[in-house]
Amino acid sequence: MAAWSLKLLFLYAILCQEPVFSTWQDSRNLYYAIYDHYYNNGTSLTDILPVLNQTEPMIILMSLALNSLNSFDAVTGQIEISGSMQLSWYDEVINGTVDLSTYNVDSVLIDHDKAWSPSIVLVNAVDTVQDIGDTTYKLRYNTADGSVEWSPRVLLRCSCSPDVTYYPFDRQVCDFTYTAWGYKTEEIRLQVKYAEWDISDYEENSVWKIVSTSTSVFFSGDKDYTNFQITIEREPLYFILNVALPILLLGLLNGFVFLLPAESGERIGFSITCFLSFVVLMQTTMDFLPQIASPMSLLCVYVFLMMCCSVFVNIVTILMMRVYHKPEKEKVPNIIQKIIRVLRCKVCKKADRENPPEITWPDVARILDFFFFLVFLGGQAALTVFFIVPLGTQY
């Protein structure tokens, strides 16, 4: 009980501490103390790691706060985000040589190049090889424990190889890999501050929504790397309306060419138009996708197969026109007559069986038209189920 109340009292003392009233001179004194330490006798010591025992590594805690997901371009395989890096470490040397507790201030801001700060670079950046931070973003020295905080803002453009197999229901996983360039793991050790990114100030993107974020550290070669990973998911509605639905409807339309009366003379024109529309849709779909062979987008394969279907519809339509317009004096072969009778059997009457009516070429064409109408409609429905259903279940 006594131990508990002591702890509570201690907590109370920490939380309800009187705010420190400090003067301009207080801040200046601390600033000079830090500045003098790093610019001793006109030489800059900002390159030496601020650890007292130089055989021990300096530990840097890292985390990332995300502000916006600017773009994800599947065609070029690049992602751009903006946010801020949050780095913190202990400056043991300042803590050890300058007695921070004697300064009557909470913290002081100082330029990142007037004291030691790490050179942190984004390894998989596509547009810059610079380290993060500039003079806009200052280091904050806390006098309470000698810790240093630094939150430079970052605009990160990274390569991220896209996986569009399930486009437009695709999920992308992108990595932002940081390292303290030039330092070995015995010198600087990177650690994760928070396992997830801070997305409290995140501005929603209209196309992509965030599924998950994570931060991890791995060791490779002789360096530590911090890996910030983000998983994003496409909002598919726009692409369904603009790409997927037109393909479906066009496929449906294509089969109906067999229901056009052969006498109308419109058939070839109609089916060629359908084929051309498929070509245009294929182009449109391809524009949204990277030019990679594997893994190929299922939607592309689907459009391609539908286009092939359209070619067959064209060929069959032309053949059917030939059947329809065969000269009347050329008799329908017996075997075909029999098949046609079997196909028509549902409607055949007893009288027909005894005295079967003569079957002409236009009759054959009409029956075949209906048959092919069902075949193509069924085939396209099967294709659709085969390709679109796995896509839909991804969501």
Ligand SMILES: *[C@@H]1O[C@H](CO)[C@@H](O)[C@H](O)[C@H]1NC(C)=O
């Ligand atoms: C440089 O600094 C060291 C340590 O503070 C001091 O001992 C030395 O006298 C200084 N040298 C000059 C030239 O000021």
Ligand SMILES: *[C@@H]1O[C@H](CO)[C@@H](O)[C@H](O)[C@H]1NC(C)=O
């Ligand atoms: C410095 O660190 C190394 C490794 O942790 C340790 O073996 C050594 O005793 C330390 N030296 C001092 C002076 O504390």
Ligand SMILES: *[C@@H]1O[C@H](CO)[C@@H](O)[C@H](O)[C@H]1NC(C)=O
């Ligand atoms: C900073 O210095 C104080 C007093 O000298 C010490 O108690 C504290 O452990 C030091 N902090 C670090 C992180 O070394």
